[in-house]
Amino acid sequence: xxxPPAISARSVSFYYGExxxxxxxxxxxxxxxxxxxxxxxxxxxSTFLKLLNRMNDFVPGARLSGEIIIGGVNVYGPQAxxxxxRRKVGMVFQKPNPFPKSIYDNICYGPRLVGVKKxxxxxxxxxxxxxxxxxxxxxxxxxxxxxxxxSGGQQQRVCIARALALEPDILLMDEPTSALxxxxxxxxxxxxxxxxxxxxxxxHNMQQAARISHGTAFFYMGxxxxxxxxxxxxxxxxxxxxxxxxxxxxx
Amino acid sequence: xxxxxxVHTINQGLESGSKAGYSNKIFxxxxxxxxxxxxSRLFFLICAILAMGQMFLIMxxxxxxxxxxxxxxxxxxxxxxxxxLGRNDWYPTYPDATFGALALVAGSIxxxxxxxxxxxxxxxxxxxxxxxxxxxxxxxxxxxxxxxLASVPSVILGLVGMAVLAPFLQQALNIxxxxxxxxxxxxxAIMAIPTIASxxxxxxxxxxxxIQDASYALGATCWETIWRxxxxxxxxxxxxxxxxxxxxxxxxxxxxxxxxxxxxxIPNSLFDSVRPLTATLAAEMGEAAIGGRHYQALxxxxxxxxxxxxxxxxxAWHLSRRWRGAR
Numbered sequence: 001x002x003x004p005p006a007i008s009a010r011s012v013s014f015y016y017g018e019x020x021x022x023x024x025x026x027x028x029x030x031x032x033x034x035x036x037x038x039x040x041x042x043x044x045x046s047t048f049l050k051l052l053n054r055m056n057d058f059v060p061g062a063r064l065s066g067e068i069i070i071g072g073v074n075v076y077g078p079q080a081x082x083x084x085x086r087r088k089v090g091m092v093f094q095k096p097n098p099f100p101k102s103i104y105d106n107i108c109y110g111p112r113l114v115g116v117k118k119x120x121x122x123x124x125x126x127x128x129x130x131x132x133x134x135x136x137x138x139x140x141x142x143x144x145x146x147x148x149x150x151s152g153g154q155q156q157r158v159c160i161a162r163a164l165a166l167e168p169d170i171l172l173m174d175e176p177t178s179a180l181x182x183x184x185x186x187x188x189x190x191x192x193x194x195x196x197x198x199x200x201x202x203x204h205n206m207q208q209a210a211r212i213s214h215g216t217a218f219f220y221m222g223x224x225x226x227x228x229x230x231x232x233x234x235x236x237x238x239x240x241x242x243x244x245x246x247x248x249x250x251x
Numbered sequence: 252x253x254x255x256x257x258v259h260t261i262n263q264g265l266e267s268g269s270k271a272g273y274s275n276k277i278f279x280x281x282x283x284x285x286x287x288x289x290x291s292r293l294f295f296l297i298c299a300i301l302a303m304g305q306m307f308l309i310m311x312x313x314x315x316x317x318x319x320x321x322x323x324x325x326x327x328x329x330x331x332x333x334x335x336l337g338r339n340d341w342y343p344t345y346p347d348a349t350f351g352a353l354a355l356v357a358g359s360i361x362x363x364x365x366x367x368x369x370x371x372x373x374x375x376x377x378x379x380x381x382x383x384x385x386x387x388x389x390x391x392x393x394x395x396x397x398x399x400l401a402s403v404p405s406v407i408l409g410l411v412g413m414a415v416l417a418p419f420l421q422q423a424l425n426i427x428x429x430x431x432x433x434x435x436x437x438x439x440a441i442m443a444i445p446t447i448a449s450x451x452x453x454x455x456x457x458x459x460x461x462i463q464d465a466s467y468a469l470g471a472t473c474w475e476t477i478w479r480x481x482x483x484x485x486x487x488x489x490x491x492x493x494x495x496x497x498x499x500x501x502x503x504x505x506x507x508x509x510x511x512x513x514x515x516x517i518p519n520s521l522f523d524s525v526r527p528l529t530a531t532l533a534a535e536m537g538e539a540a541i542g543g544r545h546y547q548a549l550x551x552x553x554x555x556x557x558x559x560x561x562x563x564x565x566x567a568w569h570l571s572r573r574w575r576g577a578r
Contacts, residue, residue, distance in 0.1 A: 083470045086468055086470040093464065097465045099466075099480060101483075110470060113469065113471055114470070163469070
């Protein structure tokens with residue numbers, strides 16, 4: 001049985017003003033799998049990721065053609081509501097960016113926006129989200145402490161828990177470990193591997209993509225060069241540009 | 252051995268190390284300063300001492316002159332602090348002079364509070380517009396204009412209050428004089444708006460972009476993001492802006508001297524004339540005999556003003572520090 005894709009991008013082109021950042025991207029991202037986007041700086045992988053939850057809406061002069069279908073709906077269609085989309089498609093950023101609030105209030109931010117008010121319901125959400133992010137045992141006794149008091153890796157997992165509290169269908173991760181030390185990175189990677197979510201992760205680190213993802217897409221100069229199961233892409237790439245990149249000839 | 256300025260050199264432990272060629276001793280690294288650099292350091296130190304020293308001397312002088320009022324001497328009975336601040340009988344030039352400054356303090360407080368009340372919504376609104384609504388180009392145009400507005404001499408604003416606002420108020424409201432609490436507060440508010448707006452805009456812009464992104468990514472609308480993330484983060488800075496605006500209104504002299512009306516009374520309505528501390532000082536100092544009781548009373552008013560504005564500035568400083576600590 002073949003599952004329907006979590007995300008399908010159809011001939012997506014994207015412009016920052018006059019600059020074309022993405023050229024005719026066609027990509028089907030599998031449900032419940034981990035998909036890595038790799039490529040050198042400025043190749044368009046982060047831009048593509050941010051298109052998936054409409055975080056590029058804030059960029060002045062941003063233009064798009066093509067469509068991105070998530071859950072049967074075109075994210076950029078006339079009926080689409082960016083607020084609704086961002087609740088279903090969560091995001092974790094490059095640098096841990098907890099709010100200057102307590103751990104508890106960080107996790108509750110999303111649920112409170114959708115109108116959850118009852119303390120018991122919020123307590124439950126917080127515990128579930130922190131357990132899912134493998135952080136519960138570390139922080140259960142200091143939920144009312146500021147999130148800034150945690151280590152970088154713990155802060156990043158607070159951000160993951162904060163996104164999970166809305167029970168998103170898809171989680172986007174934009175180089176989530178690039179600001180973390182190796183031990184914290186290992187913990188976040190461990191979490192990614194055991195989660196059963198559809199995850200799209202942008203990474204600068206090819207070893208990381210090889211370690212954790214099922215499928216890998218290689219972007220270069222705004223184009224999608226190759227998209228294949230991770231093992232295939234790293235052992236027998238079809239394109240010479242992919243091979244040159246993964247063997248370290250450029251990038 | 253020659254080094255250029257500022258290069259870190261090892262100043263200690265060379266001796267003991269030279270025997271065996273190495274040493275386990277821990278070295279302290281220090282820059283080696285040239286005579287010119289030492290000289291300029293001394294110069295800056297003297298500048299700092301001069302600036303702080305004159306501040307200190309002004310304080311000493313102020314309190315020394317003021318203290319005479321509260322110390323009993325032959326021919327001049329001591330005034331208690333309670334009578335000075337709590338009684339409403341400022342008759343400094345009567346043969347049997349009394350110095351109850353309550354009406355003057357009330358004048359200062361009412362003008363400062365009401366002008367802050369007027370200036371705060373406009374100032375904060377302007378700041379919100381500049382940092383959240385305006386396009387990059389408009390912000391770059393408006394921000395320097397707002398800051399330029401803060402440098403308009405207060406006497407010019409006072410002229411506007413006298414020549415434009417006062418006749419208008421008098422006619423429109425059919426009141427005996429347009430030179431009153433309301434007029435002074437409006438003019439002071441105009442003066443305080445740039446201060447409040449500029450400081451508040453700094454506070455709003457200092458809210459990191461990444462936590463705003465986090466809010467949007469969790470499905471918050473623009474309004475929810477302003478309300479739940481930007482405002483709480485900027486709160487300390489916004490409060491600082493308002494308090495400094497209040498301090499400015501409290502210490503401002505020329506405007507209140509020109510347009511507040513100058514009647515030493517406790518105001519009953521917004522359209523009563525008042526006489527703030529600053530205006531009293533400016534108007535009466537010229538006629539007070541040096542060293543006399545009137546003179547001492549004016550210095551005591553100055554000391555009250557000094558302590559109040561100092562308290563406001565300390566509060567603002569404390570708030571802005573706490574705010575920085577939170578982020």
